[in-house]
Each structure stands twice: as structure tokens, then as C-alpha cells.
Amino acid sequence: MSDARPAQSFGGESLLFLTDEQLRQGIEAMFFAYRGFTADPDRILAEMAYGRAHHRAIHFINRAPGTTVNNLLAILGVTKQSLNRVLRTLIADGLVESRVGTQDKRERHLFLTPEGAALESKLSDAQRIRMRSAYKEAGPDAVAGFRQVLEAMMDREMRRTYANLRDSAT
Amino acid sequence: MSDARPAQSFGGESLLFLTDEQLRQGIEAMFFAYRGFTADPDRILAEMAYGRAHHRAIHFINRAPGTTVNNLLAILGVTKQSLNRVLRTLIADGLVESRVGTQDKRERHLFLTPEGAALESKLSDAQRIRMRSAYKEAGPDAVAGFRQVLEAMMDREMRRTYANLRDSAT
């Protein structure tokens, strides 16, 4: 990493000579921001016997109702055993319903129960409030840039998954 | 969350009527991007007996050489027991040096050894390569927005910590 050069600015628009220092500030920003990003739902979850993994499962089941375990696995990027433990407790607690597939009986289709949907709303609301506030503070142009950089930072496969979810929005 | 209104655009500049759908896309972008953000160092760390916790400690010790345990605790936001387990292994493995404070002998000042600095470089390089590539792809304006939104998303205290680290850059 010896190609660091000072950033140059012309009329507010910097050329892309990125110093290690600038990049490291971005790295630290991601670290601290992610903490804030998860803080509010974490607080809610801590009151119950749940963790971040439960939140993620609930989020994406709500996002794609009827999704299979395998599909959820690909989105979350964990092992099926790890996901299964989380799903088991959510099903036992009546937040998620698992229906055997009609065509392929090996598959389980996942749905939120009304109770599950209620928790999803509570968690999402908390997270959206912070996101909305950050968006408002930074402004519309910043938000567009934010989304662009995040997307460019994803692995190829995650980028595809992300785009699929985004474009499947009703 | 019943105040959702369709986003309106005028000449590429949207007003800030943020729909839940737009916010949720931001939430998912953060989730997928953070995975990419940590993926490269995680791969390197997995080959050794280390994890993400070791990376974080090494990163901030490199960032602020001579920092005390207490200071590191505040930055990382974990318990001293948790940090201590990590530091103990790093010191035992000769990656970190702990020096008793000269003025206040209760304090331990932390430094990377040459071996520790080498690992830090290796990890940072991997992470910076991805960050640099994302920055290049998104462009300079996007980068500025990215940083603004991230900063607005942090907790107040983390924001202060982040700014202190940023401004202490040589």
C-alpha cells in the first residue's frame, strides 16, 4: 500500500487519489455506524430471550413470506444448523409458522404469525427511526451516495441477492 | 410508521419523504455491505487462531499507539473481561506489547510489536483494497455522502470517538 497520494480537490469534487488515511476513516465509520445501526433493535431483543440472529430471520421472512429454509440460508449466509436453532425457538414461541411444501415435501415454507409480525414491526420501527433521522440529517444526495458505496462494497453474490430483494418490492 | 409517502423527485433531487420501503432497502444494504466489509480480514484471521475481536483490538492499537486498556475499552464498546481475553492471547503470541505507565503505574500502554504491525498491515490492506474499489466504483460524491450518512447513524458517544480519531490523524 505504498501508492498513497494526497487527495486533491477542485471545486468540492475530489479526484480519486485515496490515501490510506481516508480509507481507514471509511473503515472506522463503518465500524462505529454498524454499532449504532444495530443498537436499537438489540435493546428490544435483549428484553426478550432473543438476539440479532432472530431479528435477521424475522426480517427476511417478513420480506419474503413463504420463503424456504434453503433460500433464507443463502440470504443470511450462515449454516443451516445455525439457522435451524433460531427458527426452532421462533416456531416454538409462535412467532413463525413452518408449512411443509405442497409440491416438494422436503421444503418448509416460512411465514410470520401475527405475533411474529408484531415483533417485526417493533424492531423495524426502531431501526427505521434511526435510519430516517440519519437520512434527514445527511440529505438526499448523501443518501444516494451512501447506497452506491454500500452496494459496491458487497460480495458479488450478496449484491445479486440484494438487488433481487430490492426489485421484488411491490 | 403510517406516515409513508411516495418519494418525489425533481431534477434528480428527491425530497425527503422517505417511504418505509426506501428505508428498508438502506437497512438491507447495511446488512449485506457489512458482510462484505468484514469478509476479507475474516478469511485471513480464520487461518490463524484469531477472530474479528483480535482484528478490532489490533486496528485501534495501531491507530492510537500507547493507548490504555481503559481507552480501548471505550472505543470497542465491550467489557474488560472480553477485551482482556483477546489482549492476553495477543500479548502471549508476541503481537502486542503492554507497558506499565510511567506517570500512572496502574495504566498499561499498548503497542504493536513488529509482528503485530505486520498482521495489522495484512488485515488493513485486504480491507482497504475492497474499500478503495468500492469508492472508485461509486465515485467521489457518493463517498462524501456515504461518510455523512454513516456518521449520522452513530450514537452520540461513538460519533465523538470517531471524530477524535479522525482529527488526530497526523
Add this chain to the structure above:
DNA sequence: CAGCTTATGTCAGTCTTGTTGACATTCCAA
């Protein structure tokens, strides 16, 4: 100096969440 506070380290125990290994069920194709 005595006693309180601060900084650090350690031990023990628990929880969440990731892992691998083994296994059951179901589907499909040779």
C-alpha cells in the same frame, strides 16, 4: 498515614450464535 477510588487483571459461569458431524426424510433419475 488511612481509607476511598481508579485501573487492571482474573476466575467462574452463562448466553448467543457460529461451526461440524451424523442422520432422517423426500425427491428424482438411471
Add this chain to the structure above:
DNA sequence: TTGGAATGTCAACAAGACTGACATAAGCTG
């Protein structure tokens, strides 16, 4: 029809977070 592939479940284990209790050393204050 039978063997392999896909899907999901159970069990055991490891990393890394947490709390609580306690020890030690050093600074500070009356």
C-alpha cells in the same frame, strides 16, 4: 427400484460476548 441429491433436524462443540465477584496495585484526599 434403488442410489444419489436435496432438505431439514438433532447433538456436540467453540468463539466471543456478558455478568458477578474478587485481587492487586497505585493514585488521591482528608
